[in-house]
Amino acid sequence: MATRFAGYAGRILDVDLAARTWRLYPVPELTFEQFLGGKALAARILWDEIEPGIDPLSPKNVMVFTTGPLTGSGAPAASRFNCSSKNVLTGGIISSNCGGDFGLYLKRAGYDGLIVRGRADMPTWLEIDEAGVRFLDARHLWGLDVEEVQQQLPAKVGHLVIGPAGENLVRYAAILSGERVLGRGGVGAIMGSKNLKVVTASGARRMRFNDAKAFGKSVEKWVGALRKHSITGRQLPRYGTAGMVTGTNATNTLPTHNFHRGNWEHADEISGEVMAERDLVMNDGCTSCPIRCGRMIAHDGRHMKGPEFETVGMFGSNIENRQLTRIYDWNRLCDLLGMDTISLGSTIASAMELKERGLMPDLPVAFGDSVAMDQLLHDIAWRRGIGDVLAEGAMRMAARYGAPEVAMHSKGMEFAAYEPRGAVGHGLGYATSNRGGCHINGGYLVFFEALGPVNIDPLTPLSKPALAIFQQNLFEAVAASGGCIFPTYAILPDMPAWVASPHGAGARILGEVLKMSHKVLGGQGRMSPKSLGFHVPLIPHTKSIETLTGMKIRLGSFTAVGERGFTMERLFNLREGLTAEDDSLPKRLTDEPQREDRPDSKVPLKEMLPVYYEVRDWDVHGVPRQRLIQKLDMGYAEPVVKALEADPLAFKARRTGLFAREDQVLREVLATARQRQQEAEGGRESLRAAFNRQRAIERADRIRQSMFRVEEARCKQCGLCAKACPVDAIRWAEGVHAVVEQEKCIRCGECWVACPPHYDAVVLEPAGVEKDRSAIAYRVIDEKCEKCGICFKKCPVDAIAWQKKEIARIDDALCVACGRCKDVCPPKWAAIVAEARAARSQPSTVPAQGGHP
Amino acid sequence: MIKVKMLTHLARAVGAQEAAIEAQTIGHLLSALSKQYGAPFDAQVKTCKVLVNGTNVAFLKGTGTKLADGDEVVLMPPMAGG
Numbered sequence: 001m002a003t004r005f006a007g008y009a010g011r012i013l014d015v016d017l018a019a020r021t022w023r024l025y026p027v028p029e030l031t032f033e034q035f036l037g038g039k040a041l042a043a044r045i046l047w048d049e050i051e052p053g054i055d056p057l058s059p060k061n062v063m064v065f066t067t068g069p070l071t072g073s074g075a076p077a078a079s080r081f082n083c084s085s086k087n088v089l090t091g092g093i094i095s096s097n098c099g100g101d102f103g104l105y106l107k108r109a110g111y112d113g114l115i116v117r118g119r120a121d122m123p124t125w126l127e128i129d130e131a132g133v134r135f136l137d138a139r140h141l142w143g144l145d146v147e148e149v150q151q152q153l154p155a156k157v158g159h160l161v162i163g164p165a166g167e168n169l170v171r172y173a174a175i176l177s178g179e180r181v182l183g184r185g186g187v188g189a190i191m192g193s194k195n196l197k198v199v200t201a202s203g204a205r206r207m208r209f210n211d212a213k214a215f216g217k218s219v220e221k222w223v224g225a226l227r228k229h230s231i232t233g234r235q236l237p238r239y240g241t242a243g244m245v246t247g248t249n250a251t252n253t254l255p256t257h258n259f260h261r262g263n264w265e266h267a268d269e270i271s272g273e274v275m276a277e278r279d280l281v282m283n284d285g286c287t288s289c290p291i292r293c294g295r296m297i298a299h300d301g302r303h304m305k306g307p308e309f310e311t312v313g314m315f316g317s318n319i320e321n322r323q324l325t326r327i328y329d330w331n332r333l334c335d336l337l338g339m340d341t342i343s344l345g346s347t348i349a350s351a352m353e354l355k356e357r358g359l360m361p362d363l364p365v366a367f368g369d370s371v372a373m374d375q376l377l378h379d380i381a382w383r384r385g386i387g388d389v390l391a392e393g394a395m396r397m398a399a400r401y402g403a404p405e406v407a408m409h410s411k412g413m414e415f416a417a418y419e420p421r422g423a424v425g426h427g428l429g430y431a432t433s434n435r436g437g438c439h440i441n442g443g444y445l446v447f448f449e450a451l452g453p454v455n456i457d458p459l460t461p462l463s464k465p466a467l468a469i470f471q472q473n474l475f476e477a478v479a480a481s482g483g484c485i486f487p488t489y490a491i492l493p494d495m496p497a498w499v500a501s502p503h504g505a506g507a508r509i510l511g512e513v514l515k516m517s518h519k520v521l522g523g524q525g526r527m528s529p530k531s532l533g534f535h536v537p538l539i540p541h542t543k544s545i546e547t548l549t550g551m552k553i554r555l556g557s558f559t560a561v562g563e564r565g566f567t568m569e570r571l572f573n574l575r576e577g578l579t580a581e582d583d584s585l586p587k588r589l590t591d592e593p594q595r596e597d598r599p600d601s602k603v604p605l606k607e608m609l610p611v612y613y614e615v616r617d618w619d620v621h622g623v624p625r626q627r628l629i630q631k632l633d634m635g636y637a638e639p640v641v642k643a644l645e646a647d648p649l650a651f652k653a654r655r656t657g658l659f660a661r662e663d664q665v666l667r668e669v670l671a672t673a674r675q676r677q678q679e680a681e682g683g684r685e686s687l688r689a690a691f692n693r694q695r696a697i698e699r700a701d702r703i704r705q706s707m708f709r710v711e712e713a714r715c716k717q718c719g720l721c722a723k724a725c726p727v728d729a730i731r732w733a734e735g736v737h738a739v740v741e742q743e744k745c746i747r748c749g750e751c752w753v754a755c756p757p758h759y760d761a762v763v764l765e766p767a768g769v770e771k772d773r774s775a776i777a778y779r780v781i782d783e784k785c786e787k788c789g790i791c792f793k794k795c796p797v798d799a800i801a802w803q804k805k806e807i808a809r810i811d812d813a814l815c816v817a818c819g820r821c822k823d824v825c826p827p828k829w830a831a832i833v834a835e836a837r838a839a840r841s842q843p844s845t846v847p848a849q850g851g852h853p
Numbered sequence: 854m855i856k857v858k859m860l861t862h863l864a865r866a867v868g869a870q871e872a873a874i875e876a877q878t879i880g881h882l883l884s885a886l887s888k889q890y891g892a893p894f895d896a897q898v899k900t901c902k903v904l905v906n907g908t909n910v911a912f913l914k915g916t917g918t919k920l921a922d923g924d925e926v927v928l929m930p931p932m933a934g935g
Contacts, residue, residue, distance in 0.1 A: 230862075230900050231933050239861050241934030246860045250927040252907045263907070273861060273870070293934070309934045422907075440935050450909075453900065453931035457912050489933040494900050503879065503903040507911040595907070 003029050006210040007069035007549040008037075012045075013111045015126060015133055017194055018059060018118030022133040025115055033551055034633065037068035037112060039095035040480035040565025042084035043572060045115065046093065047636070052575050053654040055665045056086040056186070057169060057193040059119035065160075066113040067103040068482020072288075073207060073215070075544050076223050077484035079104055079287040081177075087185040088171045089343070089393050090412040090436045091655045092573035092582075094185025097440075097479055099286030100177020102201060105158025108758070109203030116194065123676055125198040130205065130760070137694060138197040140687035142167065143677040145336040146176045149198060156758040157202040163338025165381040166192035167673045169666050170391040172343035172414075173381075176335060179294075179305045180286065183340035185413060185435055193669050195676075204714045204760035210550035218547055222487070222540040223290045229490040230453070236293040236486065237283050241309035242272030244451065248313070251450035251458070252422030252594060252601070255415070256317040257367055258349040259408045259586075262419035262594050263317075270316040270324045275306055279328075291486055299328045307331040307341070313417025314345025319352060320368040330373060337381035343393055344380065346414035348373075350394040353406040360401060362386050383670070408589075411436040411573075411582050420585070420603050421594035423449035425456075425464030427603035431583045432468065432612060434569035440485060443471030448514065453492050454507060456514035461604045463514060465612035466521035470559075473524070474539070477562030481545055491538050518615070524563075525617030525628060532556030564632045567624050571637050574644055577655030580622035583609060621648035696814050700797065703749035703816040704773040706764040710738045710751075714761035721762055724754035726796045726820060737761075747773070748796040748818035773817035777837040780808050784831035791821035791832060812837065855882060855920050858927045863901055866893040879903055880916035882926060901928045 002010035014025035025045070035041040042064040054060040063085045070078035081103025087094035106114060110130050125136040141149050146163040153159050158177065165173040166188030173188030174181045182188075191197075209215050226232040235243050245267055248254035252262030268274070275295065281303055285292030295306025307315075307327050311334075315327045334341050352367050354360035363386060364372035379387025389397050394407035394414050408415050413436020420427030426449060429442020439446070445468055449458035456463065475485050532555040535543045545553045553561075573582075585605055594601040613620060617628040623644040629637055643650045680687060710721065710730070715737035722732035729744035730751060738761075740751065747767070755762040767773070780791070785807045792802035799814035800821060810821065810832075822832040857872040864870045867890040874889075876882035883903075887894055903910045904927040910918045920926070 231931055234862050235930060235932045236934070238865075239932075243861050244932050244934045246858075247929050247932045250858070250860065250904050250907065250929055251909075268870075273864065444933075444935065447933050451932050453902075455902065455909055455911060458909075485935055486933070492931075494931075503901070503910050503915060505915055507902075508915055511911050 003032050005029070005032060005069070005549040005551050006208040007073060007545075008032065009107050009110045009112045009205060011111050012113040012115065013128065013133065014115040014117075016118045017116065017120040017124060017135075017196065020120075020135045025113075034561065034564055035568075036477070036480040036545070036561050037071070038066050038080070038480040038482055039082045039084055039097065040476060040561055040568065041113065042066045042082055042095060043093060043565055043568040045113075046084055046086075047568060047572060049115070049117075050086055052651070053577070053658060054086065055658060055662060056088045056091070056190060057662075057665055057669055059117075059194070061086050061190055061193070063116040063187070063190055063194070064113060065102070065106065065116070067107050068480055069545055069549050070541075071482030072104045072107045073209075073482075073544075073548055074288050075219050075483060075548070076226055077286065077289040077291060077487050078482050079289065080479065080482050080484050081106065082479065083175065083182050083187045085185075085187060085190050086576070087413065087435060088189045089186055089395070090578070091658050092411060092434065092436070092576050092578050093569045094187060094435050095441070095479075095569070096175075096182040096184045096187045098175075098177050098180050098182040099289070099484060100158070100180035101287060102158035102160050102177040102199070103482070104287055105201040105203065105758075107207070108205050109201045110205045111201075114199070116196065119193065120195040123195050123197050123680075125200070126196065128199065128201040130203045134698070137691055139676065139680055140684055140691050141197050142680040146338050147336055150176075153198070153200060154757060156756050157200045159201070160191070160199040161338075162188045162191045162197060163336060163381065165189075165338045165391075167197075167677065168381060168383045168391070169193060169670055169673070170339060170381060170383065171393045171396070172340040172347070174334075174338050174340045176338060179335070181335065181340070183342065184438065188338050192673065202757035202760065204758065206713075209548055211547045215544060215547040218540060218543045222544065225540070226290050226487055226490055230494050231489045232291045232487060236291050239272035239276050240283065240293050240295045240306065242275055242295070242307060242312050244309045245271040245312055245316070246273065247451055248418065248446075249317070253418050253420075253426070253446055253450050254317050255313055255408075255417055255419040257320060258318060258353045258406065259415070259419055259588060262422040264320070266320075266322045267317055269322045270312055270327065272309070272312075274324055279306070286484070289484065293486065297328065299325060304328065304332055305335070310417045311341040311345065314342055314349070318345060318349045318417065319365075319370065321370050326370060326373070330377060333374065333377050337377065339377070339381060342416050343414040344377075346408055347390050347394040347397060348376070350398055350406045350408060351390055354398065354401050354403060357403065357406075359403055405587055408586055409437050410585060411578065413437045415439075418446050419594065420589055421601050423458045424461060424603045424608075425449055425458075425468055427585055427589060428464055428605065428608045428612060429468050429472070431585050431605055431609070432472070434566065434573055440475060441472070443468040443475065444485075445471060447489065452489070453494060454510045454514065456511050459598065459600045460515060461608045463516065463518040463521075465608050466518040466524065466615050467514070468612065469524055469615055470521050472566055473559045473562035475562070476565045477558050478541060480561050480565055481541055483541060488539070493538070522615050525615055526631070527556070528631065529557050529560030532559075560632070564634065567628065567632060567634065568637075570624060571640060574623060575640050575651055577651040577653065577658070579649060579652055583622060619645070623648060699749070699753075700799070700814050700816050701774070702764060703747065703752070703797075704776075705767055706749070707742070707747060707767045707771065708740050708745065708749065708752055709763055709765055710740055711761050711763050712737050714759055716759050716761065718756075718759070720754045720756070721751035724750040726750060726794065746818040746820055748816055748820060750796045775837045776817040776834055777812050778810050778815055778817065778819065778821055778832055778834055780810060781831050781833060782807050784829050786829050786831065788826075790824050790826070794820055794824040796820055854922060856923075856925045857882070857886065858925065860927065860929045861932065863894070863897040863928055863930055866897045876920055878916065878920060879905070879910050879918045879926070882920065883916065897930065898928060901930050903928055
C-alpha cells in the first residue's frame with residue numbers, strides 16, 4: 001500500500017475504538033493519484049467504509065482524518081488537514097478543514113490519514129506515534145473544557161480535543177487543534193459519540209521530495225507572489241478575514257437580522273479596521289503560511305485569538321450586536337466549549353426571529369440585546385434548558401416551533417456570513433455545496449461578484465453556474481492537496497496598469513468577459529482530465545505538487561481531482577437519501593428581494609440550478625450521468641447511479657428514517673456521556689492519579705524491554721539527553737550529535753524521556769531475549785537497609801519511596817530494572833538485590849509518579 | 854454633498870475613513886479626493902472598487918456615473934476571506 005510518490009507518508013492508520021485495535025488501511029496507488037488526499041481521498045474512503053443510512057452518532061459512523069501531499073512540505077499555507085464523516089446536521093457528508101498542527105504531526109508520525117471507527121467503552125485518548133496507537137484512559141479529562149485539556153497534554157505534539165459541546169452532542173460541536181478549529185457539520189459531536197476526548201500525534205519522520213530543488217524554487221516564487229498581492233500580502237495580514245465586514249456591508253452581502261438584509265448601519269463598529277487599529281497585537285498564522293490572517297488581540301487584560309469574519313458577522317450584524325469586544329468573549333467561549341461559531345450564531349439569530357414572532361418567549365436574548373449570551377452559550381454546550389433546543393441547530397429548532405422558514409440553512413447546515421441576495425452565484429454555491437450551507441464548498445463566488453478585484457454583475461445568473469463549478473472543483477483540488485484556499489485569492493492578479501483601475505472601463509470589460517465565461521467553462525463536465533496538460537502561473541499548486549510528489553499533475557488533472565472529489569461527495573449524499581430537492585435555499589432568499597430598489601436582488605436558484613446540473617453533466621434530478629462516472633474512472637459508483645437513474649428518490653427513505661429516529665439515538669448516547677461527566681466530577685483527582693500511574697507503568701514496561709540509540713539524522717544536538725543521563729553514558733558536545741555508549745548505558749530510559757517528541761531522536765530498539773529485563777525486579781533487604789535514602793535520590797525513574805528513618809521501598813510496577821539503586825547502595829551494606837520478578841508477590845503501594853511520555 | 858467611505862488600507866493610507874465632497878460624477882469625486890489626500894490616495898485607489906449606494910460603478914457608467922446629493926460612495930480595496 002505504500003506509494004512510490006514522494007510527499008506522502010504512504011500509510012493510513014485505521015483504528016477501531018471498540019476493539020481497541022489498529023491496522024494499516026490499504027489504499028491503492030491509483031487512488032492517491034486520482035484523489036490526492038484531503039477531503040477528496042476521505043470521501044473515497046467513506047464511500048467504501050460507511051454503511052448507508054446509519055446514524056452519524058452511532059458507533060457505525062466513521063471519521064476519516066486526512067492530510068494532503070503538500071501538508072508539511074513548506075508550500076505556502078500548506079498545513080491543512082481534513083476530517084470527513086457522516087454529517088450530524090445534514091445526514092449527508094461533512095468535510096471540515098483545519099490549519100492546526102495535528103495534520104503536520106500525524107504525517108511526522110508516518111501517516112497520511114487516520115480512520116476512526118466504533119465507540120470506545122470509556123472516555124479515551126488516542127496516542128499516535130511512529131510505533132502505532134495506544135488507547136489511553138481519558139476519564140479524568142471528560143467534562144473539562146478545551147483549554148483545561150490542552151494544558152494537560154505534552155508539548156510539541158499535534159492534537160485534537162473536544163469540549164463539553166462535543167461530549168453533549170451539540171449538533172454543531174467542533175474539534176480544536178491548538179487554536180484552530182474543525183468547526184462545521186458536528187465533527188465534535190461525532191468524536192464525542194465515540195467517547196473520544198483527545199487524539200495526539202507525534203513523530204519525527206522526514207518528508208521525501210521528488211525534486212527538492214525544483215520544489216523549493218516553485219515555492220519561493222509562489223510565496224513572493226502572495227506577499228506582493230494586495231489581498232494575500234496586505235488585506236489578510238493587516239485586517240484578517242474580519243477586514244471583510246465593511247466590504248460585505250458595502251456590497252449588501254453582510255447578513256443582518258437573520259438574513260433579512262445585506263447591510264447594517266452599525267457595521268463600522270464591529271469592523272476588522274477597528275480590531276486592527278485598536279486591539280491587534282500581531283497577526284498570526286498556521287505553520288508555513290506567509291499570509292498570516294490570524295489575529296492576536298489584547299482584550300480583557302490578556303492576549304487572545306481574535307475572531308474571524310464569519311464569527312463577527314454571525315455574532316455582530318446578524319444578531320444586531322454592536323459590541324466587538326463581546327464577540328471576542330463569545331469567540332473564546334466557543335473555543336473553550338468546542339462549538340462552531342457559524343452554525344451557533346445562525347441558530348441564535350433564527351431563535352431571535354422566533355422570539356420576535358412571539359414563538360419563543362423564553363429565549364433570554366433578542367436582536368440588539370445579548371446581555372444573557374454567555375449563559376446561553378454554556379446552556380447550549382451542556383444542553384441545559386432552552387439550550388438543549390438550540391443545540392439541535394437552526395433547521396430542527398425552527399421546525400419544532402412551526403416556523404421552518406426562519407432557519408437560514410441548506411440541507412440542514414447553516415450558511416456562513418454572506419447574504420447571497422447581494423451575490424446570487426454565492427447563493428447557488430450554498431445550495432449545491434455538498435456539506436450544506438457552506439461558502440467554501442460552494443465555490444465562494446462572492447469573491448467574483450462583490451469582493452475581489454474584478455467583478456461580474458452580482459445579480460445576474462449568467463455564467464454563475466459555470467463559474468461556481470470551476471471554483472468548487474478548484475477549491476476541492478486545493479483542499480485535497482493539503483493547501484489552504486487563501487493563496488488562490490491571488491488567482492486574479494492586482495489590476496495591471498493597462499486596466500488602470502477596477503472602477504474604470506477595463507474592469508467593466510473584464511466583468512463582461514466573466515459574464516460570457518460559460519462559453520468556455522460550460523463544457524467542464526465533459527472535458528477530459530487529460531486536457532489542459534500544462535501549468536499556469538496563476539495556479540502554482542500543480543507545479544509544487546508535481547515537483548514534490550513526482551506525479552504528473554497539470555491544470556486538467558488537478559481540477560479533475562476536484563471534480564472527482566466533488567462528485568464522490570455528491571454520490572455519498574445521494575446514497576444517503578438527499579435529492580435534488582435538497583439543493584435548496586430558504587424562500588426568503590429566493591422569493592423576497594433584498595432591496596426595494598432592485599426587484600432582482602434575490603437568488604434566481606430555479607434558473608441557475610438546471611444549468612448547473614447540465615454543466616456538471618448531471619441529469620435533471622441532479623444525478624451524475626454514467627458517462628461522467630466513466631470519465632472520472634469511478635466504476636464502483638455505477639450501481640448507485642443506475643439505481644438513481646431508475647428512481648431518483650430510490651434512497652430518500654434512508655434520510656427520512658434517520659431523521660425520525662435520530663433524537664432517540666442522541667438521547668441514549670447523551671445519557672452515557674452525562675453519567676461519565678458525573679463520575680469524572682466526583683473523582684477527577686483520583687482518576688488523574690490513576691491515569692498518571694498507568695502511564696508510568698506502561699513507560700516502565702517499554703523501557704525494560706528496550707535499548708536506546710540516538711538516530712543521527714534526527715538529532716538536533718540539543719544535549720537534553722546527555723544532561724538527563726544519570727551515568728554519563730551519552731557522548732555529546734555543542735554542535736555534535738549525541739551518541740549512546742552502550743557499554744556504559746544502564747537502560748533507564750531517561751534520554752528517551754528527555755528527547756523532545758518533535759525530534760524523537762532517541763529511539764527504542766528491542767533489547768532481545770537475553771537483555772530483556774521484564775522478568776527482573778530489585779528488592780531492598782529490610783534488615784540490611786540503613787535508611788540513608790541514596791537509592792531514592794538516585795533512582796532515575798522515581799520508582800523508590802523513602803522517608804527519613806524509613807526503609808526504602810521499590811515499586812515494581814515503575815521500576816525499569818536499570819540497577820542504579822543497587823549500584824549506588826554503599827557496598828558495605830549491599831541492601832539491594834536483583835531477583836526474578838515472578839518471585840515477588842507484594843503488590844506495589846507506592847503512589848504514582850511521572851507523566852510523559 | 855456626497856458621503857464617501859474608505860475601507861481598510863485605503864483608509865489607513867490617507868488617515869481618514871470618511872469624507873464629504875461635492876461632486877457631480879465619480880470622476881470628479883475621485884479627482885477631488887486625489888487633490889485632498891495626494892499621493893497616498895493615488896497609490897491605493899488604483900486597486901479600489903467604487904460603489905455608489907451599494908452598486909459597483911463598473912456596472913453603471915464607470916467614472917462617468919452621475920452622483921446626486923445624499924449618495925453614499927464606498928471606495929473598497931479588493932478583499933477575500935473564508
